[in-house]
Amino acid sequence: MTDVLDEVRDHYRATGLTERLRMALAAFGPEDQRLTPQQLAALDQFHTRGLAATAELAELAGITAGMSVLDVGGGIGGPARFLAETRGCRVTGIDLSAPFVEAARYLTDRTGLGGRVSFETGSALALPFEDGQFDAVLLQHVAMNIADRMRLYRDIRRVLKTGGNFATFDVVELSGTQHFPVPWARTPATSSLLTEAATRAAIEAAGFRARHWRDDTEAAKGWIAQLRQSGPPASPNLGTVMGPDFAELAANLGRNLMEGRLGILMAVLEAVPANS
Ligand SMILES: C[S@@+](CC[C@H](N)C(=O)[O-])C[C@H]1O[C@@H](n2cnc3c(N)ncnc32)[C@H](O)[C@@H]1O
Numbered sequence: 001m002t003d004v005l006d007e008v009r010d011h012y013r014a015t016g017l018t019e020r021l022r023m024a025l026a027a028f029g030p031e032d033q034r035l036t037p038q039q040l041a042a043l044d045q046f047h048t049r050g051l052a053a054t055a056e057l058a059e060l061a062g063i064t065a066g067m068s069v070l071d072v073g074g075g076i077g078g079p080a081r082f083l084a085e086t087r088g089c090r091v092t093g094i095d096l097s098a099p100f101v102e103a104a105r106y107l108t109d110r111t112g113l114g115g116r117v118s119f120e121t122g123s124a125l126a127l128p129f130e131d132g133q134f135d136a137v138l139l140q141h142v143a144m145n146i147a148d149r150m151r152l153y154r155d156i157r158r159v160l161k162t163g164g165n166f167a168t169f170d171v172v173e174l175s176g177t178q179h180f181p182v183p184w185a186r187t188p189a190t191s192s193l194l195t196e197a198a199t200r201a202a203i204e205a206a207g208f209r210a211r212h213w214r215d216d217t218e219a220a221k222g223w224i225a226q227l228r229q230s231g232p233p234a235s236p237n238l239g240t241v242m243g244p245d246f247a248e249l250a251a252n253l254g255r256n257l258m259e260g261r262l263g264i265l266m267a268v269l270e271a272v273p274a275n276s
Contacts, residue, residue: 005096005123007190008145012097014241017076018106024236025110035110037081042233043240044078044107046183047141048220048253048264053169054079055086057138060212060268061167063087067135070094070159072124073142076241077104077117083138084116092134093119094127103241125151129159136160140169143199144184147192153206160271166208167268169216172196174263179252183242186249196265208269217263224254 021043028035037044041051063069065088071080074093084091095101104119122128124139125148137156146152156166171184173193185191194202200210232239232247239246256262 004147004190005125008185009096011145011184011186011190012095012100014097014099014103014243017099017103017241020240021103021106021236024240027236031110034112035107037078037085037111037113040078040081040107040111042237044076044081046075046078046238046241047169048171048257049216049223051078051082053216053266054082054140057140057167057169057266057268058083058087060266061136061138061165063089063136063165063167065089068092068133069136069138070127070129070134071138071140072127072156073139073145074104074119076100077107077119079138079140080104080117080119081108081111081113084113085111089136090116091118092129093117094122094124095119096121096123125155127155127159131158132161133159134161134164136165136167138167141171141184143168143170144191144193149192149194149199149202150206153203153208157207157271162271162273164271165211165268166203166271168203169264169266170199172199172263172265174217174260176261178256178261181245181249182252182256183238183246183249193262196263199265200267203267203269207272207274209272210267210269212266212268214266215263216266217257220264221257224257228254 067089069091071093080091080093101121
């Protein structure tokens with residue numbers, strides 16, 4: 001039987017991604033021309049509401065210059081670069097997909113942010129970092145690929161300093177079944193959704209106390225309605241990363257949100273001492 005982690009990795013395999021990005025980014029200018037995180041937002045912010053959501057999450061989490069931040073399931077690194085540029089922090093991204101990490105390093109080079117942003121390949125379920133190493137941890141649209149939430153949230157708590165903030169932005173199950181494929185899973189086998197209440201219970205049991213807890217579903221629905229009116233963003237966009245069927249995956253996410261099958265949660269929680 002194929003391991004679910006391998007199936008998730010396959011979903012994000014993106015063969016030839018860096019070369020594809022290199023070619024697509026020629027639209028912005030020559031290879032040696034520095035790009036901004038904002039220019040890349042249509043292709044490297046892989047979650048509902050894109051750059052706006054990352055900016056709001058960073059604000060809620062109080063990320064400031066000098067902090068050391070971990071982005072778990074950092075994708076091709078858009079949130080990490082945006083945080084480093086706008087907040088002045090250092091960011092380490094970790095992701096299961098080797099092609100995504102290679103692309104993240106390439107895009108970071110193109111933005112000149114390599115001094116403050118780095119990436120490694122690895123699993124969110126076995127973070128290769130010291131206890132208490134980070135001031136803040138981000139998890140955006142990743143938990144829905146991970147069935148073992150207790151292990152996920154406990155390892156995040158382990159690498160976070162006591163008092164530090166865990167900022168999470170994820171999809172939650174509302175009712176019934178969902179339309180597939182969706183952006184994080186082509187079949188239900190690799191989709192591990194929880195309700196909002198179960199998500200909160202799992203995170204708090206791992207050693208966190210909520211500072212901000214917000215249902216972001218209406219904002220996500222507004223964003224979907226706007227996309228339906230304006231059509232897909234100009235190329236290059238997430239279709240360049242995920243392949244030609246991405247429009248179908250994104251459309252199903254929209255249907256699931258609009259039909260009340262899925263919701264979106266944005267939350268920031270403080271890491272509390274082990275015995276509290
Ligand atoms: C929808 S993308 C979100 C990427 C990024 N957080 C963003 O918002 O732009 C989900 C990411 O989670 C990563 N991922 C899924 N399961 C993972 C795991 N167990 N460990 C590390 N990364 C994982 C995938 O490889 C993918 O890059």
